[in-house]
Amino acid sequence: MKKIISLVLILAILLVLTVEVANAKLVACVGDSITYGSGISNRDYNSYPAQMGRMLQKFDNQWQVQNFGVSGATLLRNADKPYVQQSAYNQALAAEPDAVIIKLGTNDSKPHNWALKDDFISDYLFLIDSFAELPSKPKIWICYPVPAFNDNFGISNAVIKDEIIPLVNQIAELRDVEVIDLYAALSGASALFPDGIHPNAEGAKLIAEAIAPISTPDFNADGIVDAADMSIIVDHWGENYPLCDIGPAPFGDNMIDVQDLIVLAEYLFTEPGLIAYWKLDETEGIVARDSAGANDANIIGGPIWQPTGGMVDGALLLDSVDDFAGTDFILNPTEESFSVFAWVKGGAARQTVLSQAGGANWLSTDSSDGNLITELKGTYRAASTLQSQTIITDDLWHHIGFVRDGSDRTLYVDGVPVAQDIQDSLGGSENGLYIGCGKAMEAGTYWSGLIDDVRIYNRVVIP
Numbered sequence: 001m002k003k004i005i006s007l008v009l010i011l012a013i014l015l016v017l018t019v020e021v022a023n024a025k026l027v028a029c030v031g032d033s034i035t036y037g038s039g040i041s042n043r044d045y046n047s048y049p050a051q052m053g054r055m056l057q058k059f060d061n062q063w064q065v066q067n068f069g070v071s072g073a074t075l076l077r078n079a080d081k082p083y084v085q086q087s088a089y090n091q092a093l094a095a096e097p098d099a100v101i102i103k104l105g106t107n108d109s110k111p112h113n114w115a116l117k118d119d120f121i122s123d124y125l126f127l128i129d130s131f132a133e134l135p136s137k138p139k140i141w142i143c144y145p146v147p148a149f150n151d152n153f154g155i156s157n158a159v160i161k162d163e164i165i166p167l168v169n170q171i172a173e174l175r176d177v178e179v180i181d182l183y184a185a186l187s188g189a190s191a192l193f194p195d196g197i198h199p200n201a202e203g204a205k206l207i208a209e210a211i212a213p214i215s216t217p218d219f220n221a222d223g224i225v226d227a228a229d230m231s232i233i234v235d236h237w238g239e240n241y242p243l244c245d246i247g248p249a250p251f252g253d254n255m256i257d258v259q260d261l262i263v264l265a266e267y268l269f270t271e272p273g274l275i276a277y278w279k280l281d282e283t284e285g286i287v288a289r290d291s292a293g294a295n296d297a298n299i300i301g302g303p304i305w306q307p308t309g310g311m312v313d314g315a316l317l318l319d320s321v322d323d324f325a326g327t328d329f330i331l332n333p334t335e336e337s338f339s340v341f342a343w344v345k346g347g348a349a350r351q352t353v354l355s356q357a358g359g360a361n362w363l364s365t366d367s368s369d370g371n372l373i374t375e376l377k378g379t380y381r382a383a384s385t386l387q388s389q390t391i392i393t394d395d396l397w398h399h400i401g402f403v404r405d406g407s408d409r410t411l412y413v414d415g416v417p418v419a420q421d422i423q424d425s426l427g428g429s430e431n432g433l434y435i436g437c438g439k440a441m442e443a444g445t446y447w448s449g450l451i452d453d454v455r456i457y458n459r460v461v462i463p
């Protein structure tokens with residue numbers, strides 16, 4: 001078996017090597033008001049496609065999700081508001097998506113629409129085929145409707161459950177597309193559907209999570225996709241193991257097989273979710289290039305490049321007086337998960353490695369001994385700094401980091417967690433970052449020593 005898997009693996013990699021390097025990839029969400037986000041506060045941020053888009057950013061920055069939902073739309077082509085007669089349908093086709101999520105049927109359950117139920121299969125196949133025939137050859141997933149918790153607007157839960165869902169199964173077989181069971185995924189969530197039909201933001205999040213259960217091809221969360229992640233796939237070969245079900249991209253098919261290896265091979269040696277990365281390997285000039293995103297940092301105050309003096313190639317030597325590097329906005333600390341890491345050498349008590357202008361000091365040292373702390377904290381009155389007892393100013397190289405995981409805060413020094421607690425809703429800011437001085441550029445907060453290899457991820461990474 002192992003031999004077969006290795007053979008398959010090699011084949012998969014060869015296949016992938018013949019594929020062009022991928023550009024931006026689009027998921028088109030086709031649906032009705034539940035997809036559109038009717039009744040959801042801040043729809044652009046909280047509709048299920050918007051929330052899924054943020055989840056997919058952790059898979060790969062290239063994936064984008066677009067909402068093509070139309071309130072009241074039906075799957076049936078002769079019902080009261082056929083999706084295929086809406087401009088959103090033509091826009092979705094024109095967008096040439098790489099993946100399509102179809103979630104229709106709820107409005108078809110209304111009695112005057114369901115009178116046309118004999119057309120449901122043929123009309124559904126028409127919709128699937130119109131996407132499948134696009135030059136972009138998208139992978140298509142079709143969804144069971146979510147439950148109707150009240151038979152509101154004429155929508156019938158009995159029709160959805162007893163008639164539409166079995167038909168969706170037949171359609172999936174006829175076209176060999178994957179089904180996503182949103183009916184079961186949401187069946188316990190009536191409290192998240194204020195009118196019984198439309199989810200609120202939390203309900204939309206459950207829909208997004210049911211469609212996109214995985215978050216990254218870096219299964220062991222060590223920052224990079226490599227052989228260790230591949231061996232996790234091999235260990236679960238032939239199983240339904242959601243953690244590794246990344247193929248077909250991006251939502252999987254409830255089975256771990258060669259398709260997952262193919263997707264993994266596409267990401268081999270990449271670092272998913274790395275949204276900013278300053279290697280600080282420059283030898284001169286006033287720009288520190290961002291290797292992951294588009295946020296080059298401006299070097300201010302005249303720190304000295306150390307092309308051979310870094311932990312990883314070059315580094316930046318700061319003078320504790322007025323040297324720092326400034327960037328545009330990268331990340332708001334209100335995000336559910338993110339990670340920041342840097343290598344440092346030198347420094348002194350009360351100095352800062354990384355801060356957000358006018359926000360918080362993300363990585364700094366305490367005022368007495370030079371222990372690593374973070375001032376990223378909750379907005380409530382008793383919220384406090386997270387304090388480690390690990391001195392990082394002893395003139396040795398240290399790899400320091402802060403990881404936000406849901407409600408947890410963790411500080412790391414040299415791969416070891418040195419402080420951890422629970423802290424809800426960190427204070428937010430949409431300002432840029434300072435590398436090497438405090439949030440208000442106060443005297444005494446400027447770093448005195450070397451900083452190297454500063455990385456920011458939009459997900460949890462365990463060093």
Ligand SMILES: [Ca+2]
Pocket residue numbers: 218219220221222223224225226228229
């Ligand atoms: Ca990994």
Ligand SMILES: [Ca+2]
Pocket residue numbers: 244245246247248252253254255256257259260
């Ligand atoms: Ca799979």
Ligand SMILES: [Ca+2]
Pocket residue numbers: 279280281310311312313314315452453
């Ligand atoms: Ca470097």
